[in-house]
Amino acid sequence: MSLDKMTIAKRYSKALFDVVAEHDQVTSTREELHQVRQVFLDNDGLGKILTDKGLKHNEKLEILNLLTKSASPYVSNLIKMTFDYGRIGNLTDIIDAFDDLCDANQHIVRAKLTTAVQISDTQRDQISQQFAKRVGAKQVILDSNIDDSIIGGAILQANGLIYDGSVSSQINKIKQMLIS
Amino acid sequence: MSIKAEEISALIKQQLENYQAELNVEETGTVTYVGDGIARAHGLDNALSGELLEFSNGVYGMVQNLESNDVGIVIMGSFDGIHEGDTVKRTGRIMEVPVGDALIGRVVNPLGEPLDGNGAIQTDKTRPIEHKAPGVMERKSVDQPLQTGIKAIDSLVPIGRGQRELIIGDRKTGKTSVAIDTILNQKDQDMICIYVAIGQKESTVRTQVETLRRFGAMDYTIVVSAGPSEPAPMLYLAPYAGAAMGEEFMYNGKHVLIVYDDLTKQADAYRELSLILRRPPGREAYPGDIFYTHSRLLERAAKLSDDLGGGSMTALPFVETRAGDISAYIPTNVISITDGQVFLDSDYFYSGVRPAIDAGTSVSRVGGDAQIKAMKKVAGTLRLDLASYRELESFAQFGSDLDAATQAKLSRGRRTVEVLKQPLHKPLVVEHQVMILYALTHGFLDNVPVDDILRFQDELMDFVESNHKDLFDEIHETHDLPDSEKMDAAIKEFAEHFKPTKTTEA
Numbered sequence: 244m245s246l247d248k249m250t251i252a253k254r255y256s257k258a259l260f261d262v263v264a265e266h267d268q269v270t271s272t273r274e275e276l277h278q279v280r281q282v283f284l285d286n287d288g289l290g291k292i293l294t295d296k297g298l299k300h301n302e303k304l305e306i307l308n309l310l311t312k313s314a315s316p317y318v319s320n321l322i323k324m325t326f327d328y329g330r331i332g333n334l335t336d337i338i339d340a341f342d343d344l345c346d347a348n349q350h351i352v353r354a355k356l357t358t359a360v361q362i363s364d365t366q367r368d369q370i371s372q373q374f375a376k377r378v379g380a381k382q383v384i385l386d387s388n389i390d391d392s393i394i395g396g397a398i399l400q401a402n403g404l405i406y407d408g409s410v411s412s413q414i415n416k417i418k419q420m421l422i423s
Numbered sequence: 424m425s426i427k428a429e430e431i432s433a434l435i436k437q438q439l440e441n442y443q444a445e446l447n448v449e450e451t452g453t454v455t456y457v458g459d460g461i462a463r464a465h466g467l468d469n470a471l472s473g474e475l476l477e478f479s480n481g482v483y484g485m486v487q488n489l490e491s492n493d494v495g496i497v498i499m500g501s502f503d504g505i506h507e508g509d510t511v512k513r514t515g516r517i518m519e520v521p522v523g524d525a526l527i528g529r530v531v532n533p534l535g536e537p538l539d540g541n542g543a544i545q546t547d548k549t550r551p552i553e554h555k556a557p558g559v560m561e562r563k564s565v566d567q568p569l570q571t572g573i574k575a576i577d578s579l580v581p582i583g584r585g586q587r588e589l590i591i592g593d594r595k596t597g598k599t600s601v602a603i604d605t606i607l608n609q610k611d612q613d614m615i616c617i618y619v620a621i622g623q624k625e626s627t628v629r630t631q632v633e634t635l636r637r638f639g640a641m642d643y644t645i646v647v648s649a650g651p652s653e654p655a656p657m658l659y660l661a662p663y664a665g666a667a668m669g670e671e672f673m674y675n676g677k678h679v680l681i682v683y684d685d686l687t688k689q690a691d692a693y694r695e696l697s698l699i700l701r702r703p704p705g706r707e708a709y710p711g712d713i714f715y716t717h718s719r720l721l722e723r724a725a726k727l728s729d730d731l732g733g734g735s736m737t738a739l740p741f742v743e744t745r746a747g748d749i750s751a752y753i754p755t756n757v758i759s760i761t762d763g764q765v766f767l768d769s770d771y772f773y774s775g776v777r778p779a780i781d782a783g784t785s786v787s788r789v790g791g792d793a794q795i796k797a798m799k800k801v802a803g804t805l806r807l808d809l810a811s812y813r814e815l816e817s818f819a820q821f822g823s824d825l826d827a828a829t830q831a832k833l834s835r836g837r838r839t840v841e842v843l844k845q846p847l848h849k850p851l852v853v854e855h856q857v858m859i860l861y862a863l864t865h866g867f868l869d870n871v872p873v874d875d876i877l878r879f880q881d882e883l884m885d886f887v888e889s890n891h892k893d894l895f896d897e898i899h900e901t902h903d904l905p906d907s908e909k910m911d912a913a914i915k916e917f918a919e920h921f922k923p924t925k926t927t928e929a
Contacts, residue, residue, distance in 0.1 A: 249491075249494060252493065403450055404448060405449045406447070407446070407449065409444050413444055416442075421438060
């Protein structure tokens with residue numbers, strides 16, 4: 244049975260993270276990998292042509308050389324290895340999983356904030372500081388968007404948890420309470 | 424009744440005053456796959472097995488599979504409105520159904536929602552549908568009879584309260600009729616009946632409910648129905664929901680009869696679920712835990728100890744066989760779980776022996792202890808008589824020169840088979856059963872033509888009822904056989920006046 248992409252991404256990213264963390268190159272590797280991901284995102288189907296039978300092996304190697312030309316040893320090793328094992332199609336997933344590992348290592352939490360109206364930067368900072376204290380993170384990076392259907396208050400989503408302080412859900416709760 | 428607007432607004436005011444705005448923290452996941460009756464969701468890292476989840480369109484689901492990256496969920500209700508990418512949130516609860524007296528007389532689905540159009544079910548009591556069966560110390564051995572009102576069952580395969588007796592047979596052999604007649608006979612017996620229809624045609628369920636209503640049996644019956652058009656999870660959960668409803672009464676010291684009609688369809692529904700959830704298939708493609716699904720269900724039927732109120736739950740599970748093959752996977756499983764089985768034979772059914780009970784393969788492992796003394800005395804030789812008759816019957820077709828003893832055996836056998844026949848929806852009280860079986864085993868029927876036996880029985884009952892009612896009363900009160908001289912005298916008195924329709928024996 245073939246492994247699903249989630250399992251693959253977890254395994255490769257864990258191995259890569261362990262190696263670069265040992266040699267203190269986490270930040271530089273991360274930046275490099277972001278560039279690699281950008282290449283893959285810009286060239287849709289790049290991962291696919293490197294795994295299927297459309298191109299000859301040496302043609303694929305040429306593309307690979309282009310990718311690894313200016314890369315640091317660990318990144319170029321990762322690309323070559325994923326190519327050899329036919330996992331290069333999962334490279335973007337691996338990079339995403341690597342990102343998550345870096346965040347977890349630096350105690351950074353990424354959260355999605357939904358509010359009804361535009362909020363000021365000081366309010367944002369307050370929210371992120373409060374939330375950081377609550378989840379025990381050093382830093383909270385907020386990605387805020389506006390949705391006026393929640394009427395008021397705020398909704399914060401992070402790590403599969405929803406912290407719902409919106410007016411609309413409270414109105415719903417009162418409605419349920421009065422009905423039953 | 425008048426409702427004052429001020430009162431209502433005061434009530435609302437009071438409720439609003441107590442309301443505290445608090446931050447709502449929910450754990451959510453994302454749906455990655457939706458299939459027939461199941462979904463997979465990514466996230467939900469802390470979800471527990473069996474936990475209830477809520478999809479964003481309000482439909483509930485139950486966690487079945489916990490895997491390394493996702494969870495497998497069975498969807499309870501319509502899965503049309505669920506799409507990939509929808510959020511699904513944990514509720515922290517496990518699945519429960521409403522229970523209590525309010526359900527009696529109602530037709531509900533496996534979630535306890537009414538199907539009969541008689542309004543909402545007013546009860547605030549619920550029970551989890553999965554519940555651990557009573558343990559060793561909470562039980563007591565079966566000692567009270569459950570009268571099915573069917574002569575062939577009460578005499579040959581007696582059922583006690585708290586027993587699990589399998590009803591097994593091919594399709595169209597009268598399995599459901601046995602259950603309906605048994606439910607009808609529980610009238611005024613202080614019993615609560617639950618009929619769980621799993622994958623039965625809606626029209627059939629409607630007919631059964633009408634039958635029960637016509638005979639006044641809906642006053643003490645709950646019908647749980649999961650029709651064939653419902654998604655597989657509903658069919659899988661129906662028997663557990665029924666068992667939960669029965670347990671509420673059992674733990675309150677009442678007696679419950681629960682009929683699972685039928686477990687073959689439940690097994691099929693569970694197989695379907697398991698295969699879509701990608702659990703490995705085993706024999707006949709059933710999942711590895713198919714035995715456990717049935718054993719944990721049937722183990723919940725019990726006779727509770729006196730400390731716990733002495734309530735009981737008697738289970739009559741049904742299993743449908745194909746071409747009389749009782750050695751298939753599901754039948755052998757359920758036979759080994761239950762305390763006996765009633766085997767219905769299609770050949771008997773079509774030759775007019777109804778109920779088509781095959782005495783040779785039907786057994787009751789514990790019911791004998793619960794049989795009343797009088798019945799034990801008259802039914803003792805019945806099984807043997809039938810067995811030797813079946814043996815001789817095929818042999819007797821070849822030769823006509825049979826000795827007198829064989830002739831007598833054949834003639835007794837023919838009458839035994841005739842006595843055990845019973846028309847639909849006419850359950851017989853135990854006193855009447857004892858009377859006719861007494862007449863049979865003591866040779867009073869040997870001179871009655873076979874065709875007249877059922878008429879003889881009916882008229883005998885009327886006669887004894889009006890002239891020797893003390894006999895019936897004695898059996899009813901002491902549970903023992905009255906003095907044989909009195910019994911003989913009464914039957915003889917009637918037999919002298921009985922006029923056979925034909926003068927020659929058929």
